Amino acid sequence: MPRLAYLGPEGTFTEEALRLLDPVAERLPCATVSAALAAARGGEADGAVVPLENSVEGAITTTLDEFAWGEPLLIDAELLLPVRFSLLARPGTEIPHIKRVYTHPAAITQCRAFISRELPDAVVVAAPSTAAAAQEVSLPGSPYDAAIAARIAGEHYGLVELAGDVGDRTDTVTRFVKVARPGRPLPEPTGADRTTLVVFLADDHPGALLEMLTEFSVRGVNLTRIESRPTGDGIGRYFFHFDFEGHVADARVGEAIAGLHRICGEVRFLGSYPRADGVEPRVKRGTTDEEFAEAGDWLARIRAGQV
Numbered sequence: 001m002p003r004l005a006y007l008g009p010e011g012t013f014t015e016e017a018l019r020l021l022d023p024v025a026e027r028l029p030c031a032t033v034s035a036a037l038a039a040a041r042g043g044e045a046d047g048a049v050v051p052l053e054n055s056v057e058g059a060i061t062t063t064l065d066e067f068a069w070g071e072p073l074l075i076d077a078e079l080l081l082p083v084r085f086s087l088l089a090r091p092g093t094e095i096p097h098i099k100r101v102y103t104h105p106a107a108i109t110q111c112r113a114f115i116s117r118e119l120p121d122a123v124v125v126a127a128p129s130t131a132a133a134a135q136e137v138s139l140p141g142s143p144y145d146a147a148i149a150a151r152i153a154g155e156h157y158g159l160v161e162l163a164g165d166v167g168d169r170t171d172t173v174t175r176f177v178k179v180a181r182p183g184r185p186l187p188e189p190t191g192a193d194r195t196t197l198v199v200f201l202a203d204d205h206p207g208a209l210l211e212m213l214t215e216f217s218v219r220g221v222n223l224t225r226i227e228s229r230p231t232g233d234g235i236g237r238y239f240f241h242f243d244f245e246g247h248v249a250d251a252r253v254g255e256a257i258a259g260l261h262r263i264c265g266e267v268r269f270l271g272s273y274p275r276a277d278g279v280e281p282r283v284k285r286g287t288t289d290e291e292f293a294e295a296g297d298w299l300a301r302i303r304a305g306q307v
């Protein structure tokens with residue numbers, strides 16, 4: 001039975017994602033995304049489940065930066081989870097008396113309308129996770145009056161739900177990924193796969209981004225996410241995250257990645273894995289595996305003088 005680290009404590013959305021990704025795994029709750037990934041890297045866990053992005057606010061930057069800079073890990077699965085937020089408090093608390101709210105930053109950004117409408121005078125403080133916030137609020141001497149978390153976290157920590165569905169949108173989805181140390185075979189191609197890469201430029205020059213995009217474009221590889229992140233070396237210095245359709249075993253994907261490897265400073269492969277939504281790529285004429293193989297055979301023939 002695998003042991004999977006995750007952003008805890010019990011009752012986080014990440015735990016819900018983990019249970020759906022692997023119902024039988026042993027769960028190792030960690031205080032932060034970085035701690036969960038450290039457990040996977042160091043061997044205390046066989047892997048980790050962490051949030052990567054959400055459909056309203058975009059990337060979870062801690063996760064992106066950990067994937068780019070820490071010891072390499074490979075994504076082997078993803079999950080899309082609709083998240084619903086509740087305002088939770090100790091029994092007896094009333095909304096007008098709430099002065100301090102505690103929750104995860106991703107929840108703060110996704111519940112802005114409710115907070116400004118119903119809690120206009122409350123101070124909102126960032127917590128390590130939604131369930132950590134609920135746990136803290138449940139303590140009798142807590143400086144916080146309420147938490148925003150999953151309803152189940154309220155049940156777990158003995159809080160009451162003062163308001164449900166307090167998110168700005170009810171259709172918000174968070175994408176979680178499961179990662180493991182490299183060295184195991186990649187997930188088999190399914191025909192509906194995604195690949196994730198981090199790319200560092202060799203040098204900054206006009207058209208550098210266009211050159212990278214061209215590697216995808218000419219092979220008919222469709223991007224599903226692109227993100228620039230600061231390298232930390234000064235204003236204007238960035239590296240890039242790419243998600244795109246297809247598996248590294250697909251000829252067009254392999255060729256695109258090899259092209260990036262030739263022209264960029266460093267390409268970090270973060271995995272090829274089945275897409276949670278099962279969407280298959282529309283493969284352009286001239287970019288199927290068979291067409292790449294046929295073109296390779298043709299080139300070999302003309303190189304051998306067989307025109």
Ligand SMILES: O=C(O)C(=O)Cc1ccccc1
Pocket residue numbers: 007011012013014015051054083104106107128129130131174
């Ligand atoms: O804090 C949690 O429960 C998490 O799993 C992170 C998170 C927070 C808000 C939305 C989605 C994921």
